[in-house]
Each structure stands twice: as structure tokens, then as C-alpha cells.
Amino acid sequence: MLTHHPSIEMLTDYAAGSLTLPHAMCIATHVELCPDCQQQVNKLELLGGQLLTDEKQEQRSLEGLKNALFARLQEVPEKAPMTVGKNIQTTSQQAQHTNNLGYRVPRSLKQFVTQAYDDLTWMRLSPSFKIATLHNEKGGPQISLTRVKAGAHMPTHTHTGDEITLVLEGAFSDESGMYRKGDFVCRDASHKHKPIVTKDAECICLTVLDAPIEFTGWFTRLLNPLIRRHHPLSS
Amino acid sequence: MEQATKVTSEHSLLQDMSAVAQHQSQEALGRLFDHYAPKIRLFCLAAQPGANLMADDIAQEVMIRVWQKAHLFKPEAASLNTWIFTLARNARIDYLRKNSRHQSDIDPEYLWRNVIDDKADPFKDAQHHRNKTQIEQGLEQLPSEQRQVLYKVYLEGKTHKEAAEDLALPLGTIKSRVRLALNKLSIYIKR
Numbered sequence: 001m002l003t004h005h006p007s008i009e010m011l012t013d014y015a016a017g018s019l020t021l022p023h024a025m026c027i028a029t030h031v032e033l034c035p036d037c038q039q040q041v042n043k044l045e046l047l048g049g050q051l052l053t054d055e056k057q058e059q060r061s062l063e064g065l066k067n068a069l070f071a072r073l074q075e076v077p078e079k080a081p082m083t084v085g086k087n088i089q090t091t092s093q094q095a096q097h098t099n100n101l102g103y104r105v106p107r108s109l110k111q112f113v114t115q116a117y118d119d120l121t122w123m124r125l126s127p128s129f130k131i132a133t134l135h136n137e138k139g140g141p142q143i144s145l146t147r148v149k150a151g152a153h154m155p156t157h158t159h160t161g162d163e164i165t166l167v168l169e170g171a172f173s174d175e176s177g178m179y180r181k182g183d184f185v186c187r188d189a190s191h192k193h194k195p196i197v198t199k200d201a202e203c204i205c206l207t208v209l210d211a212p213i214e215f216t217g218w219f220t221r222l223l224n225p226l227i228r229r230h231h232p233l234s235s
Numbered sequence: 236m237e238q239a240t241k242v243t244s245e246h247s248l249l250q251d252m253s254a255v256a257q258h259q260s261q262e263a264l265g266r267l268f269d270h271y272a273p274k275i276r277l278f279c280l281a282a283q284p285g286a287n288l289m290a291d292d293i294a295q296e297v298m299i300r301v302w303q304k305a306h307l308f309k310p311e312a313a314s315l316n317t318w319i320f321t322l323a324r325n326a327r328i329d330y331l332r333k334n335s336r337h338q339s340d341i342d343p344e345y346l347w348r349n350v351i352d353d354k355a356d357p358f359k360d361a362q363h364h365r366n367k368t369q370i371e372q373g374l375e376q377l378p379s380e381q382r383q384v385l386y387k388v389y390l391e392g393k394t395h396k397e398a399a400e401d402l403a404l405p406l407g408t409i410k411s412r413v414r415l416a417l418n419k420l421s422i423y424i425k426r
Contacts, residue, residue, distance in 0.1 A: 008423050009395045009410055016389045017324035018397075021332065021341040028346040043366050043422040045350065048324065049317030050370050051389045052274055062272050062294075069268060069295050070261065076299055111345045137339060 002182035005037055006030060015044030022141045022208045026164045028108035029206055033182030103169055117204060128152035133230060141210045142231050148203045153196040161210030163187045170203030172196060249310050256305035268298050275323045281390040293330055297322045311360045313350040314367055321350050373420040381416035384409055
């Protein structure tokens with residue numbers, strides 16, 4: 001049972017389409033795993049439909065645009081096939097992409113994780129901690145996956161910006177609680193924490209960092225230049 | 236009386252949708268265009284004042300999707316207004332990420348489910364109908380300050396934070412106005 005959800009503000013910004021794309025990716029992944037938030041988003045979209053159509057009409061004539069549309073209709077195929085657009089597989093259809101651990105990559109990550117998590121390029125930062133960068137947004141946040149072995153703890157770190165973590169597989173805990181598959185955790189710059197992965201399984205998380213994290217441990221501080229070099233804000 | 240006209244127009248729009256779906260009626264698409272294109276343009280202009288080209292592009296894009304996907308639309312599972320809204324929202328995000336200074340390589344197609352992907356489910360359909368009525372009726376009674384904030388977030392595409400800066404109000408005030416509004420519309424019940 002997942003227990004940590006995004007705030008209603010974030011869900012509203014997501015449904016309205018005003019959220020930045022890296023943050024939207026975290027929400028989309030959570031919503032895929034959380035029927036409650038899915039329902040919430042459905043209702044927020046209903047509101048969007050209502051607000052769109054309640055608007056007063058503008059008086060300008062759109063005949064020219066209408067003619068242009070009809071001219072274009074000749075060129076486009078009449079009916080879209082049952083699976084439209086980029087034919088993105090949903091979680092239920094992608095059994096072939098599960099590996100021996102049974103991991104399923106959520107649809108929201110398919111642009112960057114086309115096959116399995118194992119096929120990504122993982123950078124080992126310690127014997128029990130690996131990171132794979134999915135995408136560096138230009139001048140913006142970094143999206144990555146972290147993979148921590150069962151029972152291991154992540155190096156103590158502080159955030160220099162906001163961090164969103166979404167548990168994809170396994171579970172971890174920190175001072176404030178326990179986080180399981182699908183849980184959504186938002187931390188700000190003031191936070192210094194030391195997550196520990198549960199003993200039964202490894203933990204894979206999606207993280208979106210607005211700015212590089214900083215390790216504060218005695219030894220792991222040596223990793224900071226490495227982490228910073230990989231964050232888009234530093235380039 | 237006003238309620239009655241609303242219902243009739245919704246009914247005739249749905250008839251037009253099925254005419255497009257079943258025999259590619261261009262006339263019906265024309266009527267859908269007359270109804271929705273001005274609204275989609277306003278939706279775009281709210282976010283980017285004066286960007287008429289963008290508004291035209293997106294309105295056209297959405298109508299082409301309607302033309303191609305009308306047969307996938309199931310009126311019992313989703314409202315037509317909502318479907319058009321999600322198409323317009325996604326098209327606007329895609330346009331802005333390709334053309335604005337906040338360029339992004341993240342493809343929004345992966346990040347928002349399409350409302351027409353839902354499987355048929357009578358229980359959910361009934362629930363959906365109830366939600367829709369609650370929102371329609373609730374919106375009419377919303378205080379203007381709450382409506383204004385919803386307008387900022389949904390139509391202008393502002394985040395809560397940006398809406399707060401725009402209106403020169405504390406973020407907390409914006410948050411509580413949105414929450415109050417969502418509460419009245421029975422969209423958000425605090426867990």
C-alpha cells in the first residue's frame with residue numbers, strides 16, 4: 001500500500017498542464033501506480049473541460065482557419081489506428097519487458113527507459129549505490145534513477161535544491177517514515193537525510209533534482225565534484 | 236432554461252462526433268470546429284497573449300485529432316469537453332516545449348494518459364456522470380476570487396507559484412483558494 005501522495009496543488013498543476021515536464025514525469029509515474037490519485041486527476045481534468053468551455057466566445061471570424069483545416073484534411077489519414085500516436089505500451093501490455101525480477105517500467109518513463117532498467121548505463125558511486133542519468137533538462141533539473149542494494153544506506157546528503165523521489169521498486173526509510181513502491185516524496189533544500197533501504201530487496205527510485213545533491217559524509221564528500229559534473233546546471 | 240440549452244447543445248455536439256466517427260462527415264466536423272475552435276484559441280491566448288499563430292496552429296491540430304480519433308471516443312466514459320481540453324492542453328504543452336525559451340526534449344505524449352484509453356466500466360461511468368454534474372453546478376456558484384485562481388492555473392497555464400506572483404498574493408492564499416474551490420466542486424476531499 002502506498003501512503004505518500006503528491007500534494008493537491010501538484011496534482012492540479014499537472015492536470016492543468018502547467019507543471020514543468022520533469023515534475024510532470026514524477027506525477028505521471030505516481031498516478032500510474034496510484035488509483036486514488038488517478039481518480040483525482042480525472043476529476044481535475046473534468047474541471048479543465050468545464051473551464052475551457054465556459055469561456056466567452058471571441059468575436060473574430062475563423063472562416064480562414066476553417067478553410068485551412070479542411071484543406072489539410074485531404075492530406076491526413078482518415079482514421080487513426082486503435083493505438084494512436086507513438087504507440088506507447090501501457091504497463092499491462094509490456095510483459096515482455098520485465099526481467100527475471102519482474103520489474104515493469106512505467107509508461108511515463110518509456111521515452112528514456114525503452115527496455116529494462118538493467119539495460120541503462122549505471123554509474124557506480126559506491127559498492128551498494130548506483131545511478132543512471134535519464135535526462136538532463138537544459139539549464140534545468142536532472143532526472144535519474146538510483147539503485148541501492150538491499151539493506152544498504154544511501155550516503156548522507158543535503159539538497160541544494162528541491163528533490164522529488166518516487167519509489168519504483170523496493171522500499172526505503174528515513175527519519176520521517178517508510179516509503180514503498182509508488183510513494184512520492186518531495187524534499188526541499190533544508191533537508192539533510194540518510195535513507196536506508198529495507199533488507200528484503202534492492203530499491204530503485206526515480207529522482208528529479210533541481211540542483212545537485214551534496215554528500216555530507218566524511219568519505220562520500222569526495223563524490224561531490226563527480227555528482228556536480230553530471231548535473232546540467234554546472235555545464 | 237439556460238440549463239436546457241446547454242443540454243441540447245451538448246447532445247448535438249455528441250451527434251456530430253458520431254457522424255464524424257461513422258461516416259467522416261465534414262459538415263459535422265465543421266460544426267464541432269465552430270463550437271470548439273474559438274475556445275481552444277482563447278485557451279492558447281490566455282497563456283501566450285497575442286500569439287495568434289500559435290492559437291491557430293493548436294486549434295487546427297486539435298481538430299485534426301478529433302477528425303482522426305472520433306471513433307475512439309466513448310461518450311459514456313468521458314465528457315467531450317474534457318477530451319477536447321486534454322487534447323488542447325497536450326498540444327499546447329508540446330507547442331511550447333518546442334517553440335519557447337523553455338525548450339525541453341521531454342515528450343509530453345508519455346506523461347499524460349489519454350482519457351479515451353480508459354476501459355468501459357459502468358460503475359466508473361456513473362461516478363463520472365455524478366462528478367460532472369457536481370462540477371458544472373458548483374462552478375456557477377464559485378466566488379469570483381476562487382474562479383480567478385482556477386482561471387490562472389488552468390487557462391493561463393500558471394503554476395500555483397506563478398499565479399501567486401501574478402496576483403501579488405502570498406502562495407498560501409492561492410493554495411487555500413484553490414483548495415476551497417476544489418472542495419466546493421467536490422473534487423478534493425482532504426484525506
